[in-house]
Amino acid sequence: MAQATSSPPDIIDEQAPARRSYNSDAAGLGRLRAGMFVAPALLLIAAFLVFPALWVLYLGLTNYRLTGIAAAEPQFVGPANFLDAVSNPVFWDSTWLTVQFVLGSAVIGQVGLGFTIAWLLRDRRGPLKRLVEGLVILAWILPSAVVSFLWVALLDRDGGTLNALLGLPGFAWLLDHPMLSIIIFNTWRGTAFSMMLYGAALGNVPPSHLESARLAGASGWQQLRDVVFPHIRGHILTNLLLISLWTFNDFTPFLITAGGPDGRSEILAVHVYKVALQSGELGYGAAVSTVILLINLVVAVFYLRLLRSKK
Amino acid sequence: MALRKVAAVLAAAGIGLTACGQSSGGGGDTIELTIAQNAIAGGKNAAAADFVANWVIPQFEAAQKAKGKDVKVKFVPSGVDDEQYKTKLSLDLKSGKGADVIDIDGIWAGEFAEAGYIKPLADLVGAEADSWDGWAQIPESVQGLATYNGKKYALPIGTDGRVLYFNKTLFQKAGLPADWQPKSWQEILDAGTKLKSAGVPVPIQVNAGTAMGEATSMQGVLPLLAGAGGEVQKDGKWTGASQPLKDALGFYQKIYGGGLGDPKLQQEAKGRDKSFQQFAAGKIGILMEGDYFWRGVINPKDGVAPMADRDQTVGYALIPAIEPGKGIRGQDFVSMSGGALRTINPNSKHPKEAFELLTFTLSPEALKEETKDGNVRITPRTDVNKEILAGEPLLTYISDKVLPLTAFRPPVAVYPQVSVALQEATAAVVGGTAPDQAATAYQKKLEGLVGGAGNIIAP
Numbered sequence: 001m002a003q004a005t006s007s008p009p010d011i012i013d014e015q016a017p018a019r020r021s022y023n024s025d026a027a028g029l030g031r032l033r034a035g036m037f038v039a040p041a042l043l044l045i046a047a048f049l050v051f052p053a054l055w056v057l058y059l060g061l062t063n064y065r066l067t068g069i070a071a072a073e074p075q076f077v078g079p080a081n082f083l084d085a086v087s088n089p090v091f092w093d094s095t096w097l098t099v100q101f102v103l104g105s106a107v108i109g110q111v112g113l114g115f116t117i118a119w120l121l122r123d124r125r126g127p128l129k130r131l132v133e134g135l136v137i138l139a140w141i142l143p144s145a146v147v148s149f150l151w152v153a154l155l156d157r158d159g160g161t162l163n164a165l166l167g168l169p170g171f172a173w174l175l176d177h178p179m180l181s182i183i184i185f186n187t188w189r190g191t192a193f194s195m196m197l198y199g200a201a202l203g204n205v206p207p208s209h210l211e212s213a214r215l216a217g218a219s220g221w222q223q224l225r226d227v228v229f230p231h232i233r234g235h236i237l238t239n240l241l242l243i244s245l246w247t248f249n250d251f252t253p254f255l256i257t258a259g260g261p262d263g264r265s266e267i268l269a270v271h272v273y274k275v276a277l278q279s280g281e282l283g284y285g286a287a288v289s290t291v292i293l294l295i296n297l298v299v300a301v302f303y304l305r306l307l308r309s310k311k
Numbered sequence: 312m313a314l315r316k317v318a319a320v321l322a323a324a325g326i327g328l329t330a331c332g333q334s335s336g337g338g339g340d341t342i343e344l345t346i347a348q349n350a351i352a353g354g355k356n357a358a359a360a361d362f363v364a365n366w367v368i369p370q371f372e373a374a375q376k377a378k379g380k381d382v383k384v385k386f387v388p389s390g391v392d393d394e395q396y397k398t399k400l401s402l403d404l405k406s407g408k409g410a411d412v413i414d415i416d417g418i419w420a421g422e423f424a425e426a427g428y429i430k431p432l433a434d435l436v437g438a439e440a441d442s443w444d445g446w447a448q449i450p451e452s453v454q455g456l457a458t459y460n461g462k463k464y465a466l467p468i469g470t471d472g473r474v475l476y477f478n479k480t481l482f483q484k485a486g487l488p489a490d491w492q493p494k495s496w497q498e499i500l501d502a503g504t505k506l507k508s509a510g511v512p513v514p515i516q517v518n519a520g521t522a523m524g525e526a527t528s529m530q531g532v533l534p535l536l537a538g539a540g541g542e543v544q545k546d547g548k549w550t551g552a553s554q555p556l557k558d559a560l561g562f563y564q565k566i567y568g569g570g571l572g573d574p575k576l577q578q579e580a581k582g583r584d585k586s587f588q589q590f591a592a593g594k595i596g597i598l599m600e601g602d603y604f605w606r607g608v609i610n611p612k613d614g615v616a617p618m619a620d621r622d623q624t625v626g627y628a629l630i631p632a633i634e635p636g637k638g639i640r641g642q643d644f645v646s647m648s649g650g651a652l653r654t655i656n657p658n659s660k661h662p663k664e665a666f667e668l669l670t671f672t673l674s675p676e677a678l679k680e681e682t683k684d685g686n687v688r689i690t691p692r693t694d695v696n697k698e699i700l701a702g703e704p705l706l707t708y709i710s711d712k713v714l715p716l717t718a719f720r721p722p723v724a725v726y727p728q729v730s731v732a733l734q735e736a737t738a739a740v741v742g743g744t745a746p747d748q749a750a751t752a753y754q755k756k757l758e759g760l761v762g763g764a765g766n767i768i769a770p
Contacts, residue, residue, distance in 0.1 A: 066401045067419070068724040071426035157575075158585075175575050260522055261578030262742050277398045279731060 053293060060287035066280030074283065081287035090263060091288065094271040098248060100179055101186070101267050106247035109187030111240055114194025119224075122202045133195070140192035148255035151185050155256075174257055178265035182253040190247070194239055201235040202228070234307060241303035245296055268292055341381045342661050344668055347400075347410035351390030358613055358686045360388050363672075366680055371671050375664075382664060394524045404428035404656065411659040412669050414468065416525070417456040417650045422724040424459045430657045431462035436666040443670055448692040452719070456650045459722065465654035466673055467691040472713035473534050473646045474627045475499070476604060477597045478590070482626070485509035485596070492628045494635055494643065496538070496562055499597065503571040506596040513595045514571045516586050519563055519737035523583040525727075527734045528720075529647050530599050535559035537645040537718050538632040543729060544721040551754035551767040552747075558633055560736060560746035567741045574741045584615070591616035599630065601649075602689070605705045612685045627705060629712065639718060648717040650691075689714075725760055732756045 060081050064074035085091045117136065121129050139147065154161045155173040163171050173181050205228055213223045229236070251269045253259075259266035259274060266274065272292070276285025346363060350356030368384045375382040387410045389396050397419060403409030405428065415423060423429045432440035440463065446454070449467060457465040479489045485505040493499045499515065506514035518531035536543065541555025550556060566572040576582045576589070587608045589595045598604070609618040609625060618624060630645055632638030638645040653672065655665045671677060678695045682688060687703040689710055690696055700707045720726055736753040740746055758764050 065426075066398070066405070067422035067426045067428070067727075069425040071401075071405065071422075071428075172575055175578055258522065258580035260580060261575075262520070262738055278394055279728065280398075280401070 053290075056286045056293075057290050059283055060290045062283045064283040064286070066277065066282055068280070070283075071280075077283070081284045082291070084284060085288050085291060090266070090271065093263065094266050094268045097179060097265065098267040098269075101183060101250075101253070102244050102247045104179075104183035105186035105190070106243045107240065109183060110190040110194045110243050110247075111236070113187060114191045114239075115198045115236075117191065117195045118198035118202055119228075121199070136192040136195055139189050144189075144252045145255060147185075147189060148252055151181075151256055155181055175261050178257045178261065182256055182265055182267075185256060186247060186250065186253070189252075190243065194243065197235060197239050198232070201232040205231045237303055237307045241300060241307075244299060244303075248296060248299070249292070341383055342664050344382060344384045344412065344659075344661060344665055345387050345410035346384060346412040346668060346672075347387040347389070348414040349389045349391065349393065349396040351388040354390035355615070356390075356607060358607070359681070360386070362681045362686075367668075367672055367677060370677075371668055374671070375667075380664070384668065392524065401426075401428065404658070407658050409656045409658060411656050411661065411665040412653060412672075413656055414651055414653050415465070417467070417652055418525070418720050418722070418726055418730075420457065420459050420464055420652060421722050422727060424464055425724045428657070429464050429654050431464055432466075432655065432666065433463070435655050435657060435659075435662040437663075439663075440666065445670060445673055445692065448694045450693060453650065453691050455722070456719070457652050457654075465652035466669055468651040468653050468673070469688055469690050470648050470650040470714070471602045471689060472648050472709040472717055473530055473599060473601050473630060474709065474713060475597055475599055475630055476590070477502075477626045477628065478593060478595070479624055479626045480593060481506060481509070481511050481596045485511065489626060491626060493631050495631050496633050498631065500565055500569075500571065502597065503566070507571060511594070511596045513573045513576070513586075513589060515566050515597045516572055516576065516590070516595050517563065517566060517599045518577070518583065518586075519567070519734075519741045520577040520582070521731065521734045521738050522578060522580050524734065525730060526583055527737055528730045529649060530601055531563075532559055532733045532737050533647045533718075533720070534599065534630050534645055535562055537639045537647065538630060538637075540632070540637050540639055542639060542718070543726075543733070544723070545768065547766075548768045549729065549757055549761050549766055551757055551764075552750035553768065556736075556753065557746050557750045560740045560749050562633075563737055563740045564746050568743070577741050578738070587616040591618050593624075602706060602709050606686070606688055610685065622704075627708065629716075642716050644716055646713045646717040648714065648719055728760050729757060732760065 059074075061076060061078060062074040063070045063077045063080075065071050117132065121132060142150075152174070155163075157163065157170055157172040157175065160173070162173065163169055209227050209231070210223055213227050218226065249269055250267075251273065253265060253267060254270045254273060257265040259270040268288070269292075272285050272288050275281045275288065346367075348356065348359060348363065350360035350363070352360045352364065354360075363386050368386060371384055372382055389399065391399075393416060397416070400409065400413060400415065401423075404423070405426070415429070420429070443466075445466070453467050453470050454463070456470070457463055457467045475493070477491060482489060482491060482502075485502070485508065487502055487505055491502065493502065503514035517535070518527045518529075520527055533543065536550070536555055536559045539555035539558035541550050541553055541559070543550055567574040567577070576586050579585060586595060586598065587604070590598050591609055591614075600608075605621075605625075605627075606614075608614045608616050609621045611617050611619050611621050632643055632645055635643045653669055655662055655669060659665045673691065675692065675695050678690045678692060679699060682690065682695075682699045687699050687706055689700070689706055696710065700710055720730075732753055735756070736749040739749040739752065744752075754767065757767060761767065
C-alpha cells in the first residue's frame with residue numbers, strides 16, 4: 001500500500017526535469033504569443049485610458065482655463081484645485097446629490113424596480129408581458145437627448161402632459177422637485193436593462209428548488225431570500241456595479257434641469273461640466289474629475305471584492 | 312501650443328463635447344471660406360442666418376468672381392445659448408480649428424485675446440486692416456468694443472441699449488399711463504403693485520439668476536448697479552459688497568420677495584425664453600430688456616415670440632436711477648450697452664480673403680440690405696444708421712436717448728467670471744437669501760477672482 005502510493009511520484013520525479021524544461025519553453029513561447037495578442041489592446045488602453053487619466057491628473061495640478069492667459073500659459077499650482085474642491089460646499093452638495101441620484105435611481109429604481117418587474121413577469125406569457133416589456137425597453141432604446149426633451153415637455157409646469165393628466169396646472173416638477181424628477185426619469189430610462197438581466201437570471205433558477213421551498217412552507221419572501229437571491233447573487237452584484245457607475249457618471253440630467261434651479265440638481269457630472277466648460281475652469285474641473293475617478297475606482301473595487309467573496 | 316491642443320481634445324472628449332470646427336481647406340484654385348454665427352434658419356437670430364445664406368454668400372462669391380477669384384463660402388449656423396456658443400468656439404479655436412470668420416460677444420475679446428484665440432487684425436492681414444475705409448464711420452466708443460490693449464482685434468457689428476418695456480394694455484387696466492416714465496425705483500415698484508392689484512400675473516420681471524447667464528448681468532444687475540451709482544469696476548478696482556450692490560440686490564428682493572415677480576421664471580433653464588413668451592402673451596407688465604427684445608423677440612415679422620400689435624401695445628421707458636441724480640455720473644437715468652464683434656480666425660488659411668468677407672458684411676450695402684424689411688438694428692456705422700433708423704422709433708429712441716447715458720462693461724479678461732459671481736448673488740436673493748448676505752458672498756468670491764481684497768474698493 002505504501003509502495004503503491006510512493007511509486008507513482010518516483011516515476012513522475014524522473015520525468016519531471018525534462019517535462020519542466022519542455023513546459024518552460026512552451027510556457028515562454030505561449031506567454032510571448034499571448035503577449036503579442038494582448039499588446040494591441042494594452043497599447044490602446046494605455047493610449048486612451050491610462051494616458052488621458054494621467055493627463056487629467058496633471059491638468060488638475062495647473063490653473064488651466066478655457067480662455068484667458070491661463071489658457072495660453074497654464075501655471076503649475078500643485079494641489080490647490082483639489083484643496084479648493086474639498087473646501088467648496090458646492091462640491092459636497094453635488095456629491096450628496098449624486099449619492100441621492102445613485103441610490104434613488106440606480107439602486108432602488110433601476111435595480112429594485114427592474115428585479116420586481118422581472119419577478120412579477122417570470123411565469124407570465126401573453127400580451128401583458130409583451131406590453132410591459134415593450135414599454136420598458138422603449139425607454140432604453142431611445143436616445144438620451146430625445147427622451148430628455150420628452151421629459152421636459154412631460155414635466156413642464158405650463159402645459160406639461162403630466163400636469164394635464166393629473167389635473168395639477170402650475171405644479172412645478174422640475175423647479176420644486178428637481179432631484180425627484182431626474183430620479184424618476186433615470187429610473188424609467190434604465191429599468192429595462194436590469195429587467196432583462198434579471199429576467200434571464202431568474203430563468204436559470206431551477207424550478208425544483210423553488211418547488212421544494214414551497215413544499216417546505218417557505219413564504220414568497222423566504223423563497224426569494226433563501227433560494228433566488230443566493231442563486232443570482234453574481235447577477236445582482238454585477239448589475240449593481242454597472243448601473244451604479246453609469247448613474248454616477250451620467251450627464252443626461254443636465255439636459256432636463258441644467259443642474260438647477262440654484263444647483264439643486266447639480267450632480268457631480270453636471271458640476272464638472274459647469275465648472276470646466278461653462279465657467280472655463282479646466283484645471284479645477286480636471287481635479288474634480290480625478291476625484292470622481294477615484295470614487296469610481298473605490299466603488300468598483302468594493303463591488304468586485306463583494307463579488308469574489310463567498311463565490 | 313501642444314499642451315493646449317492635447318488638453319482641448321481631452322476636455323472635449325472627456326466631457327462629451329466635440330470640437331466640431333470647420334477647417335478652411337480648399338482644393339485647386341477654389342478658396343473655401345466658412346463664416347460662423349450663433350444664428351440658425353428658423354431659430355435663434357433667424358434673420359441674420361437667412362441674410363448670410365441668401366445675400367452675403369451669393370453676393371460675395373459673385374463679387375470675388377468678378378475680380379477673377381473663385382471663392383466658395385459656407386455658413387456654419389448655431390442656435391444655442393451664448394454660453395454654449397462660447398464654449399464651442401473656445402474649443403474650436405483651442406484645437407486650431409473653427410470657421411474663418413467668426414462672431415463673438417464683445418466681452419469675450421479680452422479673454423480670447425489673452426488665450427491667443429484671436430489676434431490683432433493687422434497681424435493677420437497687414438496694414439489694410441487699419442486702413443479699411445469703414446473705420447471712419449464707426450464712433451470711437453464703438454471701436455473700443457473691438458480694441459484690446461490698444462489693438463484692433465475685430466470689427467464691431469453694432470451696439471445696443473437697455474430699457475424698460477411695458478404692456479400698455481395691462482397698464483391701462485391698472486390705471487397707469489401709456490407714456491409711463493418712472494423717475495425712481497419706487498415708481499417701478501408702485502406700478503408693479505397697481506398691476507398686481509389689477510390681476511396681472513407677473514407685474515415686473517427683471518432678469519436674475521445663473522440660468523440665463525450674461526442676460527442677467529446686462530438686463531438686470533448691471534443697470535441696477537449703475538442706477539444705484541455703482542460700477543462693476545472703476546479705475547482698475549472692483550466693486551465688492553458696496554452700498555450700490557446691496558441696493559441693487561435689495562431691489563430684486565422687493566420684486567421677487569414681494570410677489571411682484573415670478574422667481575421660478577428666473578430659475579428655469581429656459582426661463583428667459585419663457586418670460587419672452589409670457590410678455591408676448593400679455594402676462595408680464597414690465598420687463599427690463601435690450602433692444603434685441605424688440606427686434607428679435609416680439610418683432611411681428613420674424614421674432615421668436617412675435618406680437619402682431621407690438622407697435623401699439625408695447626411701450627418703453629428709460630431705466631431710472633434709484634432716485635433722481637443717484638445713478639452713475641450723477642445721472643437720472645441709466646443703461647448698459649454691449650455689442651458683438653466679427654473677427655478672423657487666426658487658424659484661417661486665407662486670412663486676406665476672410666478679411667474681405669468680414670468687411671463685405673459691414674459694407675453700407677450689406678448693412679442696409681440686412682436691416683431692411685423691419686430687421687433694423689443699430690449698426691456700427693453712423694452713415695448707415697442715419698438712413699435706416701429714421702423710420703424706427705424704438706431704435707431711434709435708443710440711439711438718441713439711451714446711448715448718450717449708457718455704460719459699458721469693463722473690457723478685461725476676468726469680467727465674465729465676475730459676471731457669473733454677480734449672477735450667483737442675484738440667484739441667491741431670488742432664492743430667499745438676504746441682500747447683505749449675498750453681497751458679502753459675492754465679495755468673497757470676487758477676492759478670489761481679481762487677486763485679493765487689495766483690488767476691491769473698500770465698501
